[in-house]
Amino acid sequence: MLLDSRSGGDVVLVDASSGATTTVDDVRARAAELAEQASALTFLVADASVGSWLTGLALLEARSPFALIDPGMGRDAMLALVDRYAPDRIIDPAGVLIDGGEWRSAAPTTETHPDLAVLLTTSGTTGSPRFVRLSADNVAHNARQIAEALSLGPGDRAATTMPLTYSFGLSVLTSHAVSGGSLVVSTRSVIEPGFWDELARQGATTMAGVPVTFKMLKRLGFADRETTVSTLIQAGGRLDPELVAHFHEALTARGGRFFVMYGQTEASPRMSVLPHDLLPAKLGSVGLPLAGGRLRILDAQDRELPPMTTGRVVYDGPNVMMGYADSPADLALGDVFGDVLDTGDEGHLDDDGCLYLSGRTKRICKLSGVRISLDEVEALAAAIVPDGADVAAYSTGDDALVLVVEGGHDGSDEIRRTLANRLKVPPKLLTVRVGEVLPRLSNGKPDYRTLQTEVVG
Amino acid sequence: MSNEEALKNAFCEGLGVQADTIDWDTLEYRGIEQWDSVAHMQVVAEIEDAFDIMLDIDDVIAMADFKVTKDILGKYDVSFA
Numbered sequence: 001m002l003l004d005s006r007s008g009g010d011v012v013l014v015d016a017s018s019g020a021t022t023t024v025d026d027v028r029a030r031a032a033e034l035a036e037q038a039s040a041l042t043f044l045v046a047d048a049s050v051g052s053w054l055t056g057l058a059l060l061e062a063r064s065p066f067a068l069i070d071p072g073m074g075r076d077a078m079l080a081l082v083d084r085y086a087p088d089r090i091i092d093p094a095g096v097l098i099d100g101g102e103w104r105s106a107a108p109t110t111e112t113h114p115d116l117a118v119l120l121t122t123s124g125t126t127g128s129p130r131f132v133r134l135s136a137d138n139v140a141h142n143a144r145q146i147a148e149a150l151s152l153g154p155g156d157r158a159a160t161t162m163p164l165t166y167s168f169g170l171s172v173l174t175s176h177a178v179s180g181g182s183l184v185v186s187t188r189s190v191i192e193p194g195f196w197d198e199l200a201r202q203g204a205t206t207m208a209g210v211p212v213t214f215k216m217l218k219r220l221g222f223a224d225r226e227t228t229v230s231t232l233i234q235a236g237g238r239l240d241p242e243l244v245a246h247f248h249e250a251l252t253a254r255g256g257r258f259f260v261m262y263g264q265t266e267a268s269p270r271m272s273v274l275p276h277d278l279l280p281a282k283l284g285s286v287g288l289p290l291a292g293g294r295l296r297i298l299d300a301q302d303r304e305l306p307p308m309t310t311g312r313v314v315y316d317g318p319n320v321m322m323g324y325a326d327s328p329a330d331l332a333l334g335d336v337f338g339d340v341l342d343t344g345d346e347g348h349l350d351d352d353g354c355l356y357l358s359g360r361t362k363r364i365c366k367l368s369g370v371r372i373s374l375d376e377v378e379a380l381a382a383a384i385v386p387d388g389a390d391v392a393a394y395s396t397g398d399d400a401l402v403l404v405v406e407g408g409h410d411g412s413d414e415i416r417r418t419l420a421n422r423l424k425v426p427p428k429l430l431t432v433r434v435g436e437v438l439p440r441l442s443n444g445k446p447d448y449r450t451l452q453t454e455v456v457g
Numbered sequence: 458m459s460n461e462e463a464l465k466n467a468f469c470e471g472l473g474v475q476a477d478t479i480d481w482d483t484l485e486y487r488g489i490e491q492w493d494s495v496a497h498m499q500v501v502a503e504i505e506d507a508f509d510i511m512l513d514i515d516d517v518i519a520m521a522d523f524k525v526t527k528d529i530l531g532k533y534d535v536s537f538a
Binding site: 189190191192193212215216219220221368416417420421426427428 | 471491494495496497498499517518519521
């Protein structure tokens, strides 16, 4: 579906360490193999290996619906998901769950809608993670929209700095696959000397990252580094405008490009891109809607607001997901979103249609590029703090989560560490305050507005 | 606090772990779940704060385990004798 216009010998994936290539023909062969034994639902436990990327792409080509499972969620959580959704095929290149890497049931047990292509997990800090249901059309549309906005072509070769199980990583794969480009599949990270050698050897042109990646790249002296990388793509939350300007200058100096993008898994995932040439004029903006998409700003009564007025950000486009799945029965559902996504973000459009984000209407916090529900954080924290103390979680920005624990307890360090561990985020992103009295509303709920505006000493 | 203690402290803060849960002789990048690339940069920042130094980029990416880190810090006149 993404490779239809490409010739068989085209390279799609390059193994960063060995240089071994995977061609369009290889993907088609794997897709034919997977399609032969039709599956109602496949779980792909995707690690950083070539095998995972190849299988993900082949499942898309085979039109075989699959859930992308992050091995980092742990064996117990994975087994619980298997139990709940009863996939009839599990492909596990790393052998985390399945010895030998592949397992099939005798007969399909879970019914899936014919349009369904990919299931991605959203924040699931408590209980069972919620899936985002993407159709084949959602994925293909967004791949083409991104390829167009970034003018991707056969010369573009992106390093796999974002995992396949993360919607951003999946979109790097699909947008390059559809436009003739390729990926350099590396299992290393930017802080390993070998990573930069691999990129140079395989001629990687592009890297994708979330805000924390760019903080690292700056500290690692990317601006002065000799490298083949000339395109940087940023998404996954607000990047400090100072860093945006820094990377825009660095890339301009070497004739490259820097793109700021905005999206959510629910939009397959990209909604807007700020073209390189609009910087530094539009510093702080996340750019223009992708082709075929539209951004609207609405007030509380759903009335559309004029430019320069702040309100709820709503996106319309063919890449908006079919819907969520909270149970196996939901997998049989068709599209329930009608191409409209209420993002839960707040912002305004300028007179040129560029979007500036300013906050969130929903209780969501972004940590290391991943959206986490603050209510789920509270539920998780409530189980950690001693003596059933009341807790309130709020956020003062991306990568800044505050948990207030009421009462005279000690051990804020212990709580912070345990919570960070459960959320799988660095403890440095969390602040835990104990022994305070929570401001409350008349209905007894925490007064988040007051908490948020308090000057934290 | 000795330099050894200060360094261990920097690692604990950066990685979000407790000292008594760590085997310092074998501690290495990706050797424990907590030491990923993000935590690595935090360890670097903690070390720079603790010893009031600025690590070279090559040293930042060479800091692959606890022992190597001690060797690297020697270049910055931080000794662990």
